[in-house]
Amino acid sequence: MTSSPTTTPRRLPGVDGVWVVIGADAVMFCVLFGSFMHDRRTDPALFETARHALNYNFGGIDTLILLTSSWFVALAVAAAKREDMPGVTRFLLGGFLTGLLFMVSKAVEYTQKFVSGITPATNQFFMWYFTLTGIHLLHVVAGTFLLIALWVKSRRVTAAGGMRRFLESVASFWHLVDLLWIFLFPLLYLTR
Numbered sequence: 001m002t003s004s005p006t007t008t009p010r011r012l013p014g015v016d017g018v019w020v021v022i023g024a025d026a027v028m029f030c031v032l033f034g035s036f037m038h039d040r041r042t043d044p045a046l047f048e049t050a051r052h053a054l055n056y057n058f059g060g061i062d063t064l065i066l067l068t069s070s071w072f073v074a075l076a077v078a079a080a081k082r083e084d085m086p087g088v089t090r091f092l093l094g095g096f097l098t099g100l101l102f103m104v105s106k107a108v109e110y111t112q113k114f115v116s117g118i119t120p121a122t123n124q125f126f127m128w129y130f131t132l133t134g135i136h137l138l139h140v141v142a143g144t145f146l147l148i149a150l151w152v153k154s155r156r157v158t159a160a161g162g163m164r165r166f167l168e169s170v171a172s173f174w175h176l177v178d179l180l181w182i183f184l185f186p187l188l189y190l191t192r
Helices: 016-042 043-051 056-081 084-116 122-156 165-188
Strands: none
Touching: 016 043, 016 056, 016 122, 016 165, 043 122, 056 084, 056 165, 084 122, 084 165, 122 165
């Protein structure tokens, strides 16, 4: 009788509940994106004119910031798998700081809009712009808070085993936040 090698069953990263949240968020944003595109088709001239009031450099910089942040978080997960706690701590701090940088960038962009008289009440495009980016920003705030909580925890533990599932859950959520922005940036700033 030959023995078969034992294999570890494959699983989704993190805890199962986080995937329910991720799935619900993805569905909610798909509905919002579809509603935006429907409204855009009803008045394409207004949406195109209003789009030109956005600074696509902000959108591009925000994209780079979030991609960098996701990269840091992915490195933190990889470091946790190697039980490299100094690496986990360092990369989580990088993820947190870049998340914070995204929030600062959005605050500057929003301030510029408000100073120039652009608000959600300006027109349908800006109602969608502030709604979509505002909901996304709330996700960034929540994710950044979770990253700093993980960073604090990582400084107190000597092994990643006890925090690895929580880290994977936060990382999965953070990658969703990044993915949503990858759709939001071209949808709002670039689509003609």
